[in-house]
Amino acid sequence: ASSTNAIAREAGVSPGTLYQFFPNKEAIAIELGDRLMHEMRDMYGEALAPLDPSTPLEEAVGGVVDRFTAFNCRHPVFFALMHGPDIPGRLAEEHDALHANLLAGIEAVIAAFLPDAPAADVTRTARMCLGLYKAGLELVLSHEGAEREAYVRELKNVLIRYLAPMVAEARSAA
Template structure:
C-alpha cells in the first residue's frame, strides 16, 4: 500500500514522541531510585530497554533529560495549583477548603514521586532549580492571598510568616504521605489535613472571607474526612 509522503513525517513524529515519553518515564524511575547525581544515561537507557545510542538520538546528556522531565512536571504542578487555588475554594469552610486545596497537590505528588527527588537534588540543573523556586514563590503568594481573603487587615509580615509555616508543614507531611502506600498513606493524608486544620483554625477558622462580610461565624463543627474536630 502506498503511503503518501506527507503522512510519513507525522508517523515519524508520533514514534519520536512515544520514544521520548518512554525515555522520560525511565528517567523518572532512575532519578527516583538513585537520585539525580548518581543517575547515568546508561542506567536510563537500560530502564527504557533501549541502547545508549538510541537515547542519544533524542537527548545529548543526562542534564537535557532532567530539564525536559522537570519542565513537564512543573507544567503539571501548575495545573494542580490552578485546580486548588480558585476563588470558589477560598469561600469554603476551612475543613472543606483544605480538602479542595490539598487534594490536587497530594494527588500530583503521589502520582509523580520523582518530582521531590528531582527538584530537591543537590546537583539538579540550574534551569530546573530556578523554575522550581519561581513556582515555590508563586505558591507562597497564593497562600498569602488566601489569608488576605479572610483577614485583609492582617499585617503583611504576619501573613508571610503564617503562609511560610503552613507550606513548611505541608511539605513535611507530604514526605510521610509519599513514603507510605494504600491505607497507611490515607491515614497520613488525614493526619496531614488535621495538622493543617489545627494550625490554621485559630487564625481563620472562625472568620468568613473578607468580601462576604466581617461577622465571625462558628466553624468548630467542621470536620475532615475521618477526623473529628471538637
C-alpha cells in the same frame, strides 16, 4: 542516582536512542522537570483558585492538600528532582519561580480567610503552611496504601489545627 542505561531501560528504548535526544542525565532531568513544572503550574492554578470566604476551612485545606498530594503521588520524581542535592541550575531557577508563585497562591487563599490580617502575617502563615506541607509530603511519599492515606489525613489535620484559631478569630471579629 540512576544511570542512563537504567533510564533507557525504564523508557523502553536503547541507550543510543536516548542519547539521540539527550546528551546526558542532566538534560533528561531538565526536560522532565520542565514538563512536570508546567503540569504543576496548571494544577495549582486550579487548586489555589479564589475562594468564597464562607468556604469551610476543612473543605479548603482538604481540596488543596488532595490536589497537591495526588500530583506528587503520580509524579514522585518531581519531589526528588526539586528537593534533591543535584538539581541542575536552570531547573533550580525555574523551581524558585514556581515556588514564589505557589507561595503567592497560598497567600491569596489565606487572605480570603484572614481579610484583615497584615500582609506580613499572611506571608508568614503561608510560608508556615507550605513548610508543613512539604515536611508532611515526604512522609506521604514514603508510604503506600492505607498508611499513605493515614499520613494525608494527618497532614490535613495539622494544617487545619494550625489555621483554625486564626480563622475563628477573624470570623468572630467580622
